[in-house]
Amino acid sequence: MDLLHPIIKPYSWGSRDALARLQGRDTPSPGPEAELWLGAHPSGPAHLTRDGQTLTLLDVVSGDPDQELGRECAARFDGRLPFLLKILAAEAPLSIQVHPDRKQARAAFAAQHTGTGTGTGAYADDWPKPELLCALTPFEVLAGFRVREEAVAVLDGLDVPGLRPVTALLRTADGDAALTAALRAVLDRPAQHRDGLVDEVVRACDRSARVPGPHAGAYDAVVRMARHHPGDPGLVASLLLRHRVLEPGTALFMPAGGLHAYLRGVGVEVMACSDNVVRAGLTSKQVDVPELLRITDPAARVPVVHPRTLPGPGSTLVYAPHRPVPGRHRPAARPRGRGPAARPRSVVLPARLRPRDHRRGHRDPFRGGPRRQRATAPSRKMTTLSTDARRTGSRLASPATPTVRDGNRAAPTPPDTPGHRRTERDTKCTQHLTSEARRSPERWSTTRDPFCTASSGRPRPGSPPYAWPAPWTP
Structure with missing residues (x-):
């Protein structure tokens, strides 16, 4: 077993104490520390020492993929470590961004290196980048589009005349395409009209954030983001996204094509081994609005997963949709057209x-x-x-x-x-x-019978005559 030494990414939005405290170093750190990487991506591979030599995890994996990953994993992922783990520590808002799927990443990366693409070099590799974020502290995010009716209500609540063309698109366009059309209207607005609209929206958000209501948190987020990125059209675009605050231990899955921005907090990210990011605002880095609009999926849903505790000694959390819990039994499937249905087995729970x-x-x-x-x-x-x-x-x-x-x-x-x-x-x-x-x-499904045996479902001696089997989860 090798001890991995992570790489720290010093992006400007990072924290000066979160990662340092995590690693037991002195705080505050000399500069902002935004992400801690543990993986084998070429942009920041972890280091290790083996046989007295200091190597990168990328060199170790690429040197003998079958030995390091296993033959099946190496064959499936072309000899590359398929995931990248990050610890993200944000004290300032990240950019509004989106990640490509597998097909989009391959085509755009190939076109970028052959000179046939129209993009601006936003692709670092040919892999997709779905990601899972698990909050370690309260984590504020903008993740996924709002439904059209909610987006109209958020914009109308500001009573800004310059937003009426955007709400008109949301009301009249068909389906999820209305959300993309509204986003394009905000981001592609001519520069001479953009600054005045952004300033007016920020002032309206400042007023509305002081009034209790369902969207006060989203309005307050715009005011705070404006201190870091004044005049940025992404401030208006952020109102089209769902505003959430993840509680510690709660996870959020971001599929490819999902538009999002992380605002503040500390969390663990697990993602495909990719660094493909296409941005549209709230950043000083490269922005590619046409490419972002091309690969954004307005129908992408961003589920928030709450952990379930498994029974048994210790504390075991499961981040997954509801599945049968160990201790419950599911009856065998019945062959179509013949034979009685298998009887569910009864179990005695703790x-x-x-x-x-x-x-x-x-x-x-x-x-x-x-x-x-x-x-x-x-x-x-x-x-x-x-x-x-x-x-x-x-x-x-x-x-x-x-x-x-x-x-x-x-x-x-x-x-x-x-x-x-x-x-x-x-x-x-x-x-x-x-x-x-x-x-x-x-x-x-709401009852369990403590009087039945685990094997047959028959009543125990001494049980009341009104017993039924324990439930099973389909």
Whole structure:
């Protein structure tokens, strides 16, 4: 195993203490430190020491891809390390930018090096650059277009006459193309009319940011960005983007073609091993508005992923759409046209994961204490079954079975307790309710049965006669 030494990128928008504190160095640093790179990209490969020699990770990987990456990975990604990890520390806004997809990057990079392209050299390689950002501190972003109606409401809320042609495009153009048309109208505005409009929008944002409302945060962001980039048309364009503040531990996925700008915060980025960035404003670097408009996908959605905690010892977070949790079982698929559907298996979850039972008057065999009285509101289906069971309680139990008062109704005493004798009707009631739950598992997704065994789904000895299987997640 080799110890990697990262590369620090000293961009002007970087922090003077975040990365230094992370690495245990003195703060403040001599200059701004914006990004810490750990990867094998030619623009900033990490270093390592092997056999007494100082090498770059790029040299190590390209020297023997099969050994360093594995044969399958090397074949799939042309002998290159496929990802790049960054720690981003922003104290000032980054540019409004977009990244290409695989097809666009290959074509533009080839055209750029053969002299047949019309771009201005914005492509550093021929790879796409989708990226995932996980916030370490509260992280403010502009990510993805707003829906048209929301964008109109944001612009109309400023009451700036110069924005009326933009809102007219949003109202009249078709589909997501209206967003691209509005962005073009803002960025391609003639210079003699641009400065006055930007200043008027900033003043209006300053007024509107002081009034509580759903868009006050977006207006305030424009005011703060104007201190770093006065007169920049990107200030107006930023109002077309969704304004968010990611909480620590929350992740944001930025697909290729998604327009975005990171404003401030510290986070971890994992992306494809690429440095292709096409910018349109809020920067002193190269701007290529026509190329940005060409590769921007107005339909690109930027999901925010909230972590889920897996059960078990320690703390394990999963950043993914909901999938079956270990401990739940999914039934086998049924062959089309023949054979019964496989029955879902019941599982016993840890006590801390079980919701409170909706029944009253009996003890939880796993916690050893009485249930709270109506701790959570039962679902309609659950209430119906519980009520039906209570109504038939006198017939399910033997004539000598004592009952426990449950509200205004008499409910049967839990079976296998003194004074109760399990009857044949108890068993039939259990089978009926269990079968009904298996036929409609989606209607039982809020309940778990702590009385069933993990293997068969049959009731444990001593369980009430109203048991059903644990749910399964499709």
